[in-house]
Amino acid sequence: MSEKITFKELVELIAEQSKQSQNAANSFIHELVQIIESGLKKSGSVSISGFGKFELRWMNERAGVHPQTGEEITIPGQNKVVFKPYKALREEVNKPFANLKSRLIRENIPGASAPLPEPAPDDVSVEEKDPKDVPFGVPGIEKSSKKNLPPIDELLIERDKPTSAAAMESALPEEDKAAATVPAMVPTQAKVVKEVQESGGFKWTYAAAVVIALAAFIILFYLMQRTTNGGETLTTSDQQTEQQVLTPLVPAIEPEGEEPATETEGPPDDGIPDSEESPPPAETEAAQDDAPAVQTEFETETLTVEAGQSLWTIAQTELGNPYLWPLLYHLNGDIMANPNQLPAAADLEIPQISDPEALNSFEREQVAHGYFSLYEWTAENNPDEARYFLWAVGVFSPEMLDTPPSEVDPDDLAFARNR
């Protein structure tokens, strides 16, 4: 059990904190306890704001066994005192573990399952080294993580198709922390994604996640090469310089530096992250790795506009990057037609983005949509300026320039492509 401090120590600390005598602090606590007690007697609950709530809960009578004699008795109904900590206290107490996130376990899709191969022997040994890390299930029955890599080309083709599997994987409670996102798995591929998490502890979830992240990086790399080879005007190097030039405007379009690194890291099977001795690296990997969740919508919070605020300042404070403000415009298009006029006291939907420095593909796409909405609005009201917004669309999502959601002026398009 955890260590304890004595009541005397507590009183001393409180006296110190509130700058009063220990006697006063002591009697204060006693009064508090008596009031809580009388409050419980009188109304059955005592709520202390910012801390928690004491409550009486009625337990119905039930059958039991006398602990000494072993005879069966009926335990009469009685009140129980329960304490329910409020959110602030819960979060405070859980702080050391707050970085741990829930993760989704993908199950086999019935009817499409492939037999699971036996794990490689070295996998087993790694697994069994630390059985404490494997609270669920039997160690060593999950499949080799290599299986999690669907063929790259298939993914490239399939990624744009909306599928039920995509919906299933979408929008986990956990946020995408990385720029890299693994494209949605279509059902035929989902069969190979019997997740290691199912019986694995942390190490296995990390391992699988790392593998998926590696795959995502490689895919992105190929994708980039493909677009450049595919008759685009930009060469790869041009594109890179382009992106470097843009970095002040566009947060981390592509973590360029990381791609060579991922390729030299060797076969994915080696990507088993270090065990607990080095938690920070493991965490970064985990962070990249919430990637399998393909987002389809944002978790949003509502914010009421105050005097003096603009979309720009809100994007700066809420999203961490003022250049993401078109995202707010896009999400709140129903309450504001003119992007330059923010209605007073309006309730804005503020999307919860994971990291303004490294947007995932869904977030980038949404920002691009935002810039596109701006382009449409500006094209009607101030045609000369509109092309800059179209260019920004291309910065966040080059694909969208190829298939614009609606009609665009060819001159603007050429400008956006060649700038």
Add this chain to the structure above:
Amino acid sequence: MNYNDLIERLSDRTGQSKVKTKEILGDALDVLTEQLTNGKGVSIPELGTFSTKMNDQKKVYNPHYEAYIIVPQKRVVDFTPAAGLKEKVKFLEQDNE
């Protein structure tokens, strides 16, 4: 009994202003919270013992995603009422809040 009632009665009993009472109560709870955050438990006579415990990670079914989710381990507050308090309220007739 809500927070305002509590402050009111507390300030009646201690003879201090409500504002002051609020401050002291806040300080006291801050100290308590800090101890719990550091993983230390505290027994308060006639009320009970506050301590923390670890909840293991667990696997739960989320019907929305139609999938299982691993909820990570977390540390939670554990409160055990004092025996005296327990007995006093045990067979109390309770109407409602």
